[in-house]
Each structure stands twice: as C-alpha cells, then as structure tokens.
Amino acid sequence: MDRIASLIERQPKGSALLQEFYSDPEIFRRDIDRIHLRHWLCVGHESRIPKKGDWFRFDLAEESIILVRGRDDEVRALVNVCRHRGSRVCYEESGNARMLVCPYHAWTYDLDGRLRSARRMGADFDASPHALPQIHLRILEGLIFVCFAENPPGLEDTKRMLRASLGRYGWSNARVAHRQTYTVDANWKLATENYQECYHCTPAHPEFSRWHATEKPDEEVAELRAAAAERARAMGIEIPYVADWPYGAPGQEMADSSYDATYPGSVTGSEDGQPVAPLMGDFSDYDGGFCYVDVGPSSFFLAYPDHGMVYLFIPRTAQRTDMEIVWLVRETAREGVDYERAKLTWLWDVTSVADKLIIDQNQQGVNSRYYRPGPYGPMESQTRSFSEWYLKELSAAPTS
Ligand code: FES
Ligand SMILES: [Fe+2]
DSSP states (O other), X not given: OOHXXXXXXXXXXXXXXXXXXXXXXXXXXXXXXXXXXXXXXXXEEGGGSOSTTEEEEEEETTEEEEEEEOTTSOEEEEEXXXXXXXXXXXXXXXXXXXXXXXXTTOOEEOTTSOEEEOTTSXXXXXXXXXXXXXXXXXXXXXXXXXXXXXXXXXXXXXXXXXXXXXXXXTGGGXXXXXXXXXXXXXXXXXXXXXXXXXXXXXXXXXXXXXXBGGGSOHHXXXXXXXXXXXXXXXXXXXXXXXOSTTOSOTTBOOEEEEEEEXXXXXXXXXXXSSOOSXXXXXXXXXXXXXXXXXXXXXXXXXXXXXXXXXXXXXXXXXXXXXXXXXXXXXXXXXXXXXBOHHHHHHHHHHHHHHHHHHHHHHHHHHXXXXXXOOBOOGGGHHHHHHHHHHHHHHHSOOXX
C-alpha cells in the first residue's frame, strides 16, 4: 500500500482530516491531479473579456491558461506554454491583443492558438503542428468553465441546474463590477471546508449573520425558509434543492443548489440588508431570499436578487490558496449612478477578510504537533460529506 493509501486508512470517520492532507506537498500534487485537473472549474464571468482580443490568464498550481475572445467572438482556453521552448506566452494578468506574441523569441500565435509566424526558423519551417493546445471550455449562464481532462465529466445536469437558479437571476446578462483576491496561507481544503459550513458564522461573521438565516441550524429557521421559498415560488423562482457531496449522477459534473431566506427587515446581502444595485434578471421585486449554487470542487456562487457573488478557490501550493471573489451586477447598471462599489462590496469584503483570518489560524493550529482531527458537528454536514468525497477521489485510480 502506498503512503497516501495508508493515511486514508488511518483517517478517523466523521472527523476533520489528518494533518498530512492539509500540509504534505505530495498529497497536494495528488489533489491537483485527481481533483482539479479532472473536474470543471469556473474561471470567471465572460463579461471580463467582452471585446475581440480581450484575454485574461488563469493559473492553477503549475498550469496556466489564456482565456481569449477570438476574432470570431468565440472564447477559447489556450495553454499558456510556448511551443518553441516552453516559455509562458502571456506574462501579464490580462490584456487585449491582435495576436499573442511570446516575449522570449517572438513566436506569434493567432487568437485561436495557431502559430502564425516564427522568425528566422528557415524557409522550410512548417508552423502548422505548433499551435497552442486548447483545453475544454463551456460558457453556462455567462460563467466560463474549463476542464483540463481529456474526457471531462458531463455538464448536462449542471447546465439544467444553473439555468433554473443563476439563469433566473439573470447571470448571463450580468457584468463584473469588482474582483478581488484574498490569499490565504492555508491548504485549499481548509478554505473550501470553511465556505461550506456556517457553524462559524455566528462567532466569525456578525455582519453576515445579521441578515442570513444560514447562520442558524436548519430546524430553527425552517419556517422562515419555507415562507421565503413560498413567496419566491409565487414570483416564479423555484430553486432545486440538492445539497450533499458529491451531488450528482455518475459521469456528470457535481452541481448543487439551495435557497435560503434573509431575515425580516432585509432583502439582500449588504451592510444594512437593503438593496445595493438594480434588480437582476426579470425580477420586479425582492422575494426575501437568495440562492447558493456550487459546481465541481472549487467554484461557488451566491445569487441575491440585486447582485451576484462568484467564489473561486484556487490552489497555489500545499499551504497557499487564492480566494478570488467576483461581484456581478446587471449588465446595464452604471457605477456611481445605479450602484456604489463600496456599498456593493462591503459585506463580502468584511466576511472574506474575517475568513482569511480564521482559515490562516486554522492552518497554523493544524500544523502543530498537538493537532488531532476533531469531530464535525451537525451544522458541518456539508463539510463532512466534502471530506468523505475528497478521500474517495484521492484513492480513485489515476487517469492519463
Ligand atoms: S520560448 Fe516562446 S518564442 Fe521561444
Ligand atoms: Fe466564513
């Protein structure tokens, strides 16, 4: 049995993971191979690259891709590795280009990845076999998803679920209003585990807990939630309830969604619970609720009637993870007229700053020789099923 398999054997049931799963570089590499490179990952909203030639870079562990809108208006995911001697082609984070020129020796690629010219390579040089490789890409409700696997999981169920949830909230006609990265000095699983439980909300997030019923155990807010769902149904909003890992049929990408209520006196996620941007989708009113959607291992979404939140957990090293957060508003909403950026971003900024602190401190405690995995509680059931799913994926057979 290999070392990782024997650790999986030793893992106590129903408890946080053993220290090695949060710290060991070999396990980190296996996480990337067996989880991130096999699943669909959201990399952002397509409104980030509205014009032909617009591009941005998305990095994950050692991999880097260029998301670029071609002259034919198609968005492609090109591998950011030059076909000459392997340099990164795009050094910067984003830009607009007529062609992608490798800075090293100036090999020049078309926006669809084809090599157009390679200087001084000789008259008989054939450029055609040297295109930048592409990985799978799909756009669902305006969200760009990519998958590095040769045979990615099916997206049919995810597509249906996103249509019924984020689609209702008008995400395909949304626009990025703000993006911010919060880097945590912690393993990606401590960050995603944290996102998936609200046991910590009352002590760590008084600002969020003021308005969101998620902070209480299900049984205490069942009535409030049912009333909000009823109001929403009357307005034509019906969010499918799926909420346990690994969410979904075999062969299909995981996707879950659920609906929750804001407390009376509030209608959205903001400092005072009052609207911060124009209503999205075709909503004509607030229903007193909002919707959570998760896709794959590291893409999380939160839709309020007036704005949307994209939460991406991007692993960098065994103990460093970027939480990239994107705020969406209605496409036509104008900054300074229809919304104030500071007001729009207030709640999830304070919440993410607080999360960074608790996740960093969590990792530090986990690194101690005195750390022993403790039991997950009833309010951590989703985190628990995530950890169980994770261990199964880790022990699954490797693919090419
Ligand atoms: S490595 Fe890109 S042109 Fe040489
Ligand atoms: Fe949190």
